[in-house]
Amino acid sequence: MSIIYRLWKGPLAALLLLLLTLLQTAPVLACGGLVAPNGSVRLQRAATLVAWHAGIEYYLTSFTYQGDASRLGWIVPLPTSPLRIQEGGAWTLQRLNLEVQQRLLLRGGQPVQFDTASVQVVQRVQIGALNITVVKGSGAAVLDWATQHGFLLDEETRAHLLVYGQASPFFMAVQFDSAQAHQRGLTQGDGTPLLITMRLPQLWVPLEVLAIGTDTVNADLFLLTDQPLYTSDWAYHLGLSPVGGQVPGAPGLEIRLQEPLSETLYHDLVRDRNMGWVWPGSWLTYLSLTAPAPQVTYDLQVSPQPGLMHAVTFGTPPQQPLQLSGFYLPEWVPALPQGTLPILLEVAVLLLLISGLLFWHYRSRGSWVKKVSASWSHR
Numbered sequence: 001m002s003i004i005y006r007l008w009k010g011p012l013a014a015l016l017l018l019l020l021t022l023l024q025t026a027p028v029l030a031c032g033g034l035v036a037p038n039g040s041v042r043l044q045r046a047a048t049l050v051a052w053h054a055g056i057e058y059y060l061t062s063f064t065y066q067g068d069a070s071r072l073g074w075i076v077p078l079p080t081s082p083l084r085i086q087e088g089g090a091w092t093l094q095r096l097n098l099e100v101q102q103r104l105l106l107r108g109g110q111p112v113q114f115d116t117a118s119v120q121v122v123q124r125v126q127i128g129a130l131n132i133t134v135v136k137g138s139g140a141a142v143l144d145w146a147t148q149h150g151f152l153l154d155e156e157t158r159a160h161l162l163v164y165g166q167a168s169p170f171f172m173a174v175q176f177d178s179a180q181a182h183q184r185g186l187t188q189g190d191g192t193p194l195l196i197t198m199r200l201p202q203l204w205v206p207l208e209v210l211a212i213g214t215d216t217v218n219a220d221l222f223l224l225t226d227q228p229l230y231t232s233d234w235a236y237h238l239g240l241s242p243v244g245g246q247v248p249g250a251p252g253l254e255i256r257l258q259e260p261l262s263e264t265l266y267h268d269l270v271r272d273r274n275m276g277w278v279w280p281g282s283w284l285t286y287l288s289l290t291a292p293a294p295q296v297t298y299d300l301q302v303s304p305q306p307g308l309m310h311a312v313t314f315g316t317p318p319q320q321p322l323q324l325s326g327f328y329l330p331e332w333v334p335a336l337p338q339g340t341l342p343i344l345l346e347v348a349v350l351l352l353l354i355s356g357l358l359f360w361h362y363r364s365r366g367s368w369v370k371k372v373s374a375s376w377s378h379r
Helices: 092-106 139-148 155-167 178-183 233-238 263-270 340-378
Strands: 041-053 056-067 072-078 084-087 120-127 130-136 170-176 194-199 203-206 216-225 253-260 283-292 298-302 309-313
Parallel strands (some): 041 216
Antiparallel strands (some): 056 194, 072 170, 203 298, 298 309
């Protein structure tokens, strides 16, 4: 997923989407939306990989768009200062999409106060045709900075940046260099995968930004974690797979696939550009987001232990512990491995069936013995 926040001045200026960081136990900021003031550019679909492992989140995102825009720019709210920003894997997102499509076919199927006086430039990075600047400051200060540096921000974008600014003072400003893109042979709709590495206590993916400037949100989200993920505490203890269900409080966000990372997929991913951090033995969860834009008012948060997915109000700080309502079992209650409950139920049904047959057999045999004894007594 990716975050994107809006456009660079120019006749065909447009807002795009971009990202945040990656996930394993917790995601960072996520996908974004794409919009041009004159409607010439529209976001088609966003794809994001978020991985969280040992307190580090990796956020890999890319997007495709429709339309012609010579100058683009967007601002992405970040939960913390990135450890590293680099070009992402060349084929990782495509390989993940291929994997989940094959598997699906086989299966049939909130506030902190910050200094508003000034904006501090934290990092400057150039990746391909993208000029990236990470800044630190209050939401209001960053808005002023963006305006001074040529960003065109409408009221909707400004309001959202102010909300995210209450959660974190870090933002990523991205400028698209059309001349560089032409030299690199990038065509209309091409995206440059960006990999953002951040230190976060839990996985967090901002999704609400995808709804800016569009009628319908379409996105693919791949999560890489140390353990399988669940949608509730009781599902975790019973080992119930979340596949086929929706994330609580997140309309349109459906869990389509979850399984251990295969050896083949692991080796394909780890050999890609800057993807050597992928670890074996992880779990892959694929979510598909398709919903009307007004319904996407949430971000995604995942608790480290156990891995519980839940929607939170957009702009919720990733450092804030996930507060879930509902029924909770005591911590001392052991959790069943995923997929165990159906097996136990099948065994229980089988045992009941065998017990019933044995009971019927001995009862029938007892009745037969009584009848024989009665006939002999009458003789």
